[in-house]
Amino acid sequence: MAELLVVEDDETIGTALTTGLRAHGHAISWQRTAHGAMAAVNGRGFDLVLLDLGLPDLDGVELCRRIRAALPGTVIVMLTARAEEMDVVVGLEAGADDYLTKPFRFGELLARVRAHLRRSATLPPADAVLTIGDLVVDVAARRVTLGGAEVQLRTKEFDLLARLAIDAGTAVSRETLMADVWDAHWFGSTKTLDVHVAAVRRRLAAMGDPAPPPITTLRGHGYRLESPAG
Template identity: 60%
Template sequence: MRKPAAPDRSRCRVLVVEDDDTIGRHLETGLRSNGYAPTWSRTGAGALTESAQTPYDVLLLDLGLPDMDGLDIARTLRARFPDLLIVILTARTDDIDVIAGLDAGADDYLVKPFSLTVLLARLRAHLRRRTIASPAQEPIPLGDLVVDVTARRCTLHDREVPLRPKEFELLAVLARHLGEAVPRETLMAEVWDENWFGSTKTLDVTLAGLRRRLADAVVRPSRMPRITTLRGHGYRLELI
């Protein structure tokens, strides 16, 4: 997938998958008037066909589609296009639904009803993060786990640990602050955006996913870092 340049959103192609006519038309019009190039699909099948024909940068995905489960679409397109920015649009607010969406490959979610202003701010935040080039950095050893920020790889005993993009970025920030108490605000600023506003539940869900994937990667005795929750403050990564 192409990575859009933040100053030129006219090259940023957005696939909107929404079966509600009012919401879909509102999104299509609002995105186009703000410099994006949206395509609106009312069905999951249509979205899969569109994505096979055109390279998209962003997927805005409603979960309640008439023909397919939105989570299945997220999984399919995440597997096909690892760099695709996926934002789920949902009326579901339970943690388990948020976790399911992020586990399916979504980068973020917005709960309906939401304002176009909030959506546009979220898109700018995500796209800005993706276009910032970082200088080469030495891999960070964390016991038997190694975080290679430059290559965007996390390995355990030379075997790659499959992490979602935001899970990797969260681990990288914690690794750079090994042994330090990192405030929630710092993690939101460095992993998402310094101008982020709204719920920070995404941080908790992403961190839970990171913990789970690191635990699942252990197949033999290993020295692994531990992520400690600091109530009312944030998190700390430490070797044990």
């Protein structure tokens, strides 16, 4: 049984989500305000957070940052009426792993929740240590180092880099990355993938020397983590 935090101030939506998710075997804590959400987060851990961005007492993006800081390994899915691409990108960069635009079908949300909970399992073998030049991805420890210095990555950023590292030097399609890192039956925008690739690039580049192996964009196909041997 997974523990989910629902942060939603709309009584109708919150009731529907809570009732529906409980009916599918999940333990639910429903909070209507950012203050209540942070009190819940500080009291216990959650496997996944469904976060409405339109809250009355605090901007949802700022709350997303605070939840991410408190629960670095927890999946956060934004629920937003803001369909504009920039709003989605800002939310993802604040620490969200995924988003759904209102109105959405409960079946779609349930599929996303199930997918993210399944993806909590590591992609490579649990004891794998992937070395690409000065970059080392230790799957068991969920640790990435560059030149011996640890790189701080969020949950999906680590999964994405690990997936690219498995096939370092080889092109990996967008469809494969979405299936392996998010869900085999993903439907909807792949903007999530692009934002996460950009975030991984920034975090690696911020380490300074040595230079990280680049992640090359293959337009119309996907991405490739370059291998020094390649």
